[in-house]
Amino acid sequence: MLLILVYMQEQKVALVTGSSSGIGFETDLLLARTGFYTYASMRNLEKSKNIVEIANRENLPLQIVQLDVNDDESIKKAVDKIVREKERIDVLVNNAGYGLFGSVEDLTIDEIKAQFETNFFGIVRVTQRILPIMRMRNNGGAIVNISSVGGQMGVPFLSAYNSTKFAVEGLSESMAYELEPFGIKVIIIEPGFIRTNIINSSILGKKALDPNSPYFSFTQKLADHFNSMVNNTSTSTPPEEVAKIILSSITSEKPKLRYTVGNDASAAIQAKRDMTDAEFMEMIKKQFQ
Ligand SMILES: NC(=O)c1ccc[n+]([C@@H]2O[C@H](COP(=O)([O-])OP(=O)(O)OC[C@H]3O[C@@H](n4cnc5c(N)ncnc54)[C@H](OP(=O)(O)O)[C@@H]3O)[C@@H](O)[C@H]2O)c1
Incomplete structure (x- = not known):
């Protein structure tokens, strides 16, 4: 009985955003399989069937919670629920995000703002809500921000996406200093091409879809290349x-x-370090010819 109590007290709690598919989905399962009590959060609970089935089958310590990173109220509700049930959050994985294709000229300000709303402000919102809880226990913790190789370099027709990920890198670097005195680690993950739903969930700007756009064929080519x-x-x-x-x-x-x-x-990050800007741009251009 005592052992069970100790285990319950010590079991670490993780919250992952964007758990309906891809990186978030797999991270939830791995954390839960390793013993973290894992809150797999997603904005649309109808997409939870698959992960719930696996969690039930394997008897994993995993629970679904509704959380839209664009919505303050849903973040508050989710975090309040975790605090009520577990009184702690040890790990936050800021994973929710999507891609936006289109030239700068073709994208509208609203499309770019929406991209920032999710990929950047979504991270800020969830992080601000969990930090007081992480600090409260005086026991450290970790915040993992999913950036991208695109957080280190810009490529054509992904300027909005790249900008959000550059912003995530800057945010994370600053946070690392601020949170070190509290023993909270900040970790940036920079994936390359990962086999997920990302292309299906990415958006092509409305004007970029217009065959009369001077960028139309190049944008299509790039989107196909990424696909x-x-x-x-x-x-x-x-x-x-x-x-x-x-x-x-x-x-x-x-x-x-x-x-x-x-x-x-x-390889791309190393090349960016080793090459001059002109050499690097030539290399990128060749990939899309
Ligand atoms: N796949 C890659 O090649 C790659 C490379 C570098 C970085 N990344 C980054 O990795 C992260 C995960 O992407 P993925 O590749 O796993 O793609 P994915 O399979 O499309 O997963 C994206 C997840 O984000 C969720 N999401 C989007 N907007 C949201 C919001 N407002 N609130 C809550 N959840 C939201 C999606 O939910 P819905 O199902 O409801 O849309 C989905 O669960 C993203 O930040 C992405 O930028 C991916």
Whole structure:
């Protein structure tokens, strides 16, 4: 009985956003399988059937909670529920996000703002809500922000997406200093092409879809290129690999600030470091010819 009580007291609690598919889905399962009490959050609970079935079958410590990172009230409700039930949050994985394709000229301000609302402000909102809880127990914790290799370099027709991920990198670097005195680790994950639903859930700007746009054919070509890179098993990495890196980073005594996932991501980041801007741009252009 005492052992059970100790286990219950010590069991760490994780919250993951964007759990309906891909990286979030796999991270939830891996964390729960490793013993974290995992709140798999998603904005649309109708998408929970699959993960609930697996969790029930394997008897995992996993619970679904509704959370839309664009909606303050839903974040508050989700976090209040976790605090009521568990009185702690040890790990937050800010994963929810989507892509927006289109040239700067073709994208509307509203489309770009919506992209920032989810990919950047969504992280800020959830983080602000959980930090007082993480600090309260004086027991450290970890915040994992899912950036992208696109948080280190811009590519054509993904300027809005790249900008959100650059912003996530800056936010995370600053947070790392602020939270260090409280023992809270900030970890940036930079995946390359990962085989998930990301292309289906990405949006092409409305004007970018207009065949009269001067950018139309190039935008289509780039979107097709990304589609084949993500869905081709020889050029992309399965989401389980991202989950493994997240788990190893949060369980490490001294995690690094940044982790890249996928050979494509490591090679691109290394090339960006080693090459001049002009050389790097030539290399990127060749990939899309
Ligand atoms: N796949 C890649 O190649 C790749 C590479 C680098 C970085 N990333 C990043 O990895 C993260 C996860 O993407 P993924 O590849 O796993 O794609 P995914 O399978 O499309 O998953 C994205 C998740 O984000 C959720 N989401 C979107 N907007 C949301 C909101 N307002 N509130 C709550 N959840 C929301 C989606 O929910 P719904 O099902 O309701 O839409 C879905 O659960 C994203 O931040 C993405 O930018 C992906």
